[in-house]
Amino acid sequence: MLMLCVALLALTLLLIGAQMYIVLGVTMLVSAQLFFPALPNLVVVQKMVGGINQSALLAIPFFILAGEIMARGRIAAALTGVVQSFIGHYRGGMGYTTTGSCLVFGAVSGSAPATVAALGKILHPKLTAQGVDPRFATGLILASSELSLLVPPSITLIIYGWLTGTSIADLFVAGLAVGLVMAAALCLVVKIKSRSLVSEVRASAAVRARALLDALLPLGLPVIIIGGIYSGMMTATEAAAVAVVYALLVEVLLTRALTLADVVKITESAALITIALFLLLAAGSFIGYLTALAGLPALVTGLVSAVDAGPLLFLLIVNLVFLVAGMFLDPVTIQVILVPVLAPVAMLLGIDPVHFGMIVVMNIAISMITPPFGLDIFVASSILNVRVGEVIRSLVPFLLMNLLALAVVTYAPRFI
Amino acid sequence: TPVEVRIGHVEAPGQPLDQVLNQVAERVKKDTRGEVLIRVFPAAQLGGSRDMTEGVQMGFQQGTVLPLAFLGGFNPLSAVLDIPFLLPEDDSRARQLLAGPFGQSLLQSFDGKGLKGLVFWPGGRKNFSMNAELDSIDDFAGKRFRVMDSKVLMAQMQALGATPVSLPFSDVYMGLQTGGVDGQENPLDSIVRMKFHEVQRSVLLSKHGALENVVLFNPAFWNGLTEEQRQSIKTAFVEASTTLLTLKVAAGEAAAAALLAGPVSVTQPSAELTEALKKAMFPASLKEFTAMTGSEGEQLMQHYFEFMDAGN
Amino acid sequence: MLYIRSVERFFLVFILMSMPFLYSFGVLAQLFGSDLSRELFWVDELVRFELVLMVFLGIGYVHDRGAHISMDILQGYFSPVLQRFLTLTINLLGLILAAYLAWLGWVYLQHMIASGQRSNSLGVPMFYLYASLPVGAFLLAVRHVSALIVTFRGHSAQNVPAV
Ligand code: NA
Ligand code: NA
Numbered sequence: 001m002l003m004l005c006v007a008l009l010a011l012t013l014l015l016i017g018a019q020m021y022i023v024l025g026v027t028m029l030v031s032a033q034l035f036f037p038a039l040p041n042l043v044v045v046q047k048m049v050g051g052i053n054q055s056a057l058l059a060i061p062f063f064i065l066a067g068e069i070m071a072r073g074r075i076a077a078a079l080t081g082v083v084q085s086f087i088g089h090y091r092g093g094m095g096y097t098t099t100g101s102c103l104v105f106g107a108v109s110g111s112a113p114a115t116v117a118a119l120g121k122i123l124h125p126k127l128t129a130q131g132v133d134p135r136f137a138t139g140l141i142l143a144s145s146e147l148s149l150l151v152p153p154s155i156t157l158i159i160y161g162w163l164t165g166t167s168i169a170d171l172f173v174a175g176l177a178v179g180l181v182m183a184a185a186l187c188l189v190v191k192i193k194s195r196s197l198v199s200e201v202r203a204s205a206a207v208r209a210r211a212l213l214d215a216l217l218p219l220g221l222p223v224i225i226i227g228g229i230y231s232g233m234m235t236a237t238e239a240a241a242v243a244v245v246y247a248l249l250v251e252v253l254l255t256r257a258l259t260l261a262d263v264v265k266i267t268e269s270a271a272l273i274t275i276a277l278f279l280l281l282a283a284g285s286f287i288g289y290l291t292a293l294a295g296l297p298a299l300v301t302g303l304v305s306a307v308d309a310g311p312l313l314f315l316l317i318v319n320l321v322f323l324v325a326g327m328f329l330d331p332v333t334i335q336v337i338l339v340p341v342l343a344p345v346a347m348l349l350g351i352d353p354v355h356f357g358m359i360v361v362m363n364i365a366i367s368m369i370t371p372p373f374g375l376d377i378f379v380a381s382s383i384l385n386v387r388v389g390e391v392i393r394s395l396v397p398f399l400l401m402n403l404l405a406l407a408v409v410t411y412a413p414r415f416i
Numbered sequence: 417t418p419v420e421v422r423i424g425h426v427e428a429p430g431q432p433l434d435q436v437l438n439q440v441a442e443r444v445k446k447d448t449r450g451e452v453l454i455r456v457f458p459a460a461q462l463g464g465s466r467d468m469t470e471g472v473q474m475g476f477q478q479g480t481v482l483p484l485a486f487l488g489g490f491n492p493l494s495a496v497l498d499i500p501f502l503l504p505e506d507d508s509r510a511r512q513l514l515a516g517p518f519g520q521s522l523l524q525s526f527d528g529k530g531l532k533g534l535v536f537w538p539g540g541r542k543n544f545s546m547n548a549e550l551d552s553i554d555d556f557a558g559k560r561f562r563v564m565d566s567k568v569l570m571a572q573m574q575a576l577g578a579t580p581v582s583l584p585f586s587d588v589y590m591g592l593q594t595g596g597v598d599g600q601e602n603p604l605d606s607i608v609r610m611k612f613h614e615v616q617r618s619v620l621l622s623k624h625g626a627l628e629n630v631v632l633f634n635p636a637f638w639n640g641l642t643e644e645q646r647q648s649i650k651t652a653f654v655e656a657s658t659t660l661l662t663l664k665v666a667a668g669e670a671a672a673a674a675l676l677a678g679p680v681s682v683t684q685p686s687a688e689l690t691e692a693l694k695k696a697m698f699p700a701s702l703k704e705f706t707a708m709t710g711s712e713g714e715q716l717m718q719h720y721f722e723f724m725d726a727g728n
Numbered sequence: 729m730l731y732i733r734s735v736e737r738f739f740l741v742f743i744l745m746s747m748p749f750l751y752s753f754g755v756l757a758q759l760f761g762s763d764l765s766r767e768l769f770w771v772d773e774l775v776r777f778e779l780v781l782m783v784f785l786g787i788g789y790v791h792d793r794g795a796h797i798s799m800d801i802l803q804g805y806f807s808p809v810l811q812r813f814l815t816l817t818i819n820l821l822g823l824i825l826a827a828y829l830a831w832l833g834w835v836y837l838q839h840m841i842a843s844g845q846r847s848n849s850l851g852v853p854m855f856y857l858y859a860s861l862p863v864g865a866f867l868l869a870v871r872h873v874s875a876l877i878v879t880f881r882g883h884s885a886q887n888v889p890a891v
């Protein structure tokens with residue numbers, strides 16, 4: 001009963017538009033007071049400060065900063081240009097270009113809304129100019145942008161690793177694999193849809209060479225990030241830091257695409273995003289603590305064994321819980337609330353932590369384009385100047401495809 | 417109403433330390449006729465080692481069981497057990513050392529830090545593994561070894577001509593696999609559980625270091641218990657230390673058997689090699705330790721040498 | 729207020745910019761010179777501390793820029809009177825929360841100073857880190873007070889999204 005009141009309080013605060021730190025902060029302090037009256041309230045301070053004083057989280061501000069620099073400088077555009085010059089001429093080539101560009105841009109930016117915002121305005125007119133149905137174009141951009149959560153470096157994966165103590169590098173390997181398969185599935189949809197379309201002129205060797213030459217310095221970035229991590233020369237955090245320095249070197253000193261004043265603005269905006277995110281992570285670390293004290297993981301374990309749910313049924317429940325939560329909450333909040341409860345149960349059932357991470361992150365990616373509250377839906381609506389209802393309609397086929405992919409990722413490893 | 421005692425640790429549920437802690441909880445419940453109820457929180461559910469230690473100081477939780485290697489920031493003297501070849505090779509002598517003046521003054525050193533140190537719990541002996549053959553002291557030269565974040569351990573690797581690298585535990589497998597680091601040190605059961613042997617060529621049964629845990633309580637909580645309750649808890653924890661040692665030794669033997677069945681070459685060091693390792697590593701780490709802790713550290717080491725001299 | 733804001737802005741930009749450079753310096757030292765890297769093992773800790781300081785000291789400034797995460801999609805449907813009431817409620821709750829956190833943080837800070845706990849690598853007192861929460865929460869509380877005053881005077885709350 002009390003529990004229900006607390007949940008109602010949280011929902012009300014959420015709906016009247018209170019900032020998420022107020023929603024989480026008020027709810028967690030009220031819960032601590034109601035359910036753990038003997039617990040000293042000072043513990044809040046320790047959980048908030050200690051919770052974000054963690055090496056595993058350091059890569060996040062670096063990747064946010066690197067992403068902002070690349071998006072506002074020339075690097076992102078140059079990388080997208082390479083993709084277009086090589087695959088743009090196939091029938092429906094702009095469709096492949098959209099998926100490929102979002103994959104590349106999303107890989108470095110790590111943020112689905114940022115990818116929609118940065119590429120949506122460029123890609124949507126090009127798609128419709130090639131004869132693609134505008135509604136399909138919107139859906140394709142959104143669905144492709146989701147890949148940024150899976151393809152490394154991914155902040156969502158880092159947060160999962162932080163919450164569960166799973167190796168970030170292992171998560172990145174798996175994320176890359178799943179992201180590429182999802183991209184292939186999207187390309188298949190494009191192929192089917194674009195039978196009736198005209199194809200663009202094939203880019204000449206000179207144009208391709210030009211695009212590659214333009215991207216020569218920018219291509220150093222994926223080399224540093226992916227190569228640095230997988231060769232064992234650097235950890236994910238180290239690669240992220242070096243990526244920032246390299247991006248600055250290219251944008252400010254070598255190509256002079258950005259001035260120092262631009263850099264200050266970009267850094268400020270990265271700081272705003274980082275602080276807002278970490279305030280939620282700090283609150284989340286206290287929520288995780290309360291769920292442990294309440295014995296929630298043990299409770300869920302008990303329920304799972306009581307109904308004799310094996311791993312399969314458990315994973316189905318997990319998917320449903322995430323999909324429903326994803327309709328209302330933002331990606332970070334979903335993770336910090338649900339993962340501490342569900343991950344220990346998954347481990348006990350013998351589910352591999354990396355596999356479970358893929359399921360969690362795919363669910364979160366899908367939640368960004370799930371109505372009623374999908375962050376990307378609103379971003380797309382404002383960037384492309386399309387009504388929200390229209391965006392949602394555009395997403396229906398892609399949502400179905402995503403759910404299918406989720407089912408495959410969830411259950412296939414258990415049968416292989 | 418019964419006293420609720422929250423005790424957290426960082427090991428996975430079902431590991432020897434977790435098993436034994438749950439046995440202690442059962443026993444304390446019985447011995448105090450239900451007056452003291454211990455709740456065990458595994459897998460860093462209450463926070464990482466620093467958070468939990470701070471939590472014990474502040475009374476957010478009543479107790480914790482943690483490797484001393486994590487406690488350097490709270491009590492510099494706890495780094496003493498990072499010194500390689502410090503504990504006698506014979507387990508029962510090692511327990512004697514820790515039960516005697518050396519161990520007692522180390523426990524007492526927590527008093528001034530807002531912590532009540534109750535007893536040490538064994539965590540196993542560390543062995544080296546590497547991605548190449550490892551059967552002489554020269555094999556360490558120029559290699560990169562992952563160690564826990566401790567200056568004493570860094571000094572130990574440098575004394576062997578290797579480069580120490582501090583890497584989070586969860587990233588060690590990837591580091592070994594990609595060759596970012598060449599080797600590492602851990603008890604055999606951890607090596608097998610974390611599958612490090614899959615990405616290493618050889619294991620040297622050097623038993624050069626010890627992982628030792630300490631049981632810490634909040635002093636105000638401890639002093640608030642009745643004498644009888646304190647006695648019950650202390651007895652349960654002290655006696656459980658023997659059970660844990662048995663379990664750890666068995667886990668180590670099972671892991672050794674698993675390693676021997678696999679492709680990794682497992683080497684028992686010759687007496688000369690062990691002596692050479694000790695001669696190189698012990699003085700270098702000891703020097704680093706006394707540089708960090710000054711006269712307090714020297715006093716502690718005096719107890720140590722008295723015990724070792726008396727044994728010979 | 730404007731003065732505080734430009735100090736905060738300078739601080740955030742300076743801290744965030746220094747982090748990747750310090751960290752990369754540590755990486756390059758590890759890759760190219762093993763002796764130097766032994767001297768630089770504290771970089772990770774320093775950069776982590778910078779991050780914590782930036783996060784808590786910056787929460788007020790982030791509020792000014794309207795960049796805190798919230799779900800404001802329903803707000804277009806509320807009547808102006810209701811919206812004004814909700815803005816008052818939200819800012820009042822925010823003020824209570826921020827003031828309470830500032831006070832808790834202040835008490836905790838006293839404990840940290842007394843305990844003398846030091847960091848693993850740098851060996852600096854840990855209370856520096858913990859001072860960031862009470863200061864930051866105070867700066868946030870100030871923002872909620874000024875938002876309350878603005879709303880009382882009848883202007884609508886000016887939360888212009890920055891991102
Ligand atoms: Na990404
Ligand atoms: Na959603």
